[in-house]
Amino acid sequence: MAFDSKVQKQVFGKWATGVTVVTTDGPAGKGGLTANAVTSLSLNPPLVLVAVAKTAGSHAEIQQNGCYAINILALNQEDASKRFATPGPKDFSGFGWKTAVTGAPILEGALAFVDCRLKEVLAGGDHDIFVGEIVDGGAQDDGAPLVYFSGKYRQLAN
Numbered sequence: 001m002a003f004d005s006k007v008q009k010q011v012f013g014k015w016a017t018g019v020t021v022v023t024t025d026g027p028a029g030k031g032g033l034t035a036n037a038v039t040s041l042s043l044n045p046p047l048v049l050v051a052v053a054k055t056a057g058s059h060a061e062i063q064q065n066g067c068y069a070i071n072i073l074a075l076n077q078e079d080a081s082k083r084f085a086t087p088g089p090k091d092f093s094g095f096g097w098k099t100a101v102t103g104a105p106i107l108e109g110a111l112a113f114v115d116c117r118l119k120e121v122l123a124g125g126d127h128d129i130f131v132g133e134i135v136d137g138g139a140q141d142d143g144a145p146l147v148y149f150s151g152k153y154r155q156l157a158n
């Protein structure tokens, strides 16, 4: 019998993570989604990954655009996280952003970002794993991260 997905969600709800918005732009248009299934994968070559649900609208957009940027959110960017966690076309109005090397939008105020060309798409059940080659990136010296734990937004204690 397949492992209970409710329990899997409970287990990984205890995996405290940062929160990112993964953005994209290109022939399929500007879009993105809130994601915490992101990892730095390789330093040489510089690779990252994000796991995106096959049902997410952003899945096709990232694949067709061939690029994405991972924006690591600051504590005061909960509104961005909520907006990009809502399915459908994404409204970037009200958020400052600049265009990265690949064309993906980088959100103003993000703690850090990497800009990536889509290198490989690996199968991962009901998600696909988008491996990206980093072409640009940067991090702020200071600033507190937005944290996600047990289904709620949190902040670091110190």
Ligand SMILES: Cc1cc2nc3c(=O)[nH]c(=O)nc-3n(C[C@H](O)[C@H](O)[C@H](O)COP(=O)(O)O)c2cc1C
Residues within 6 Å of the ligand: 019, 032, 033, 034, 035, 036, 037, 038, 051, 052, 053, 055, 056, 057, 058, 059, 084, 085, 086, 087, 088, 089, 148
């Ligand atoms: C904190 C948080 C983390 C999330 N992480 C992921 C993720 O890693 N991969 C994913 O496919 N969806 C993730 N989601 C859900 C998507 O953000 C959500 O399904 C979104 O509506 C997708 O938008 P789209 O269908 O327009 O692409 C996460 C949501 C939240 C609130």
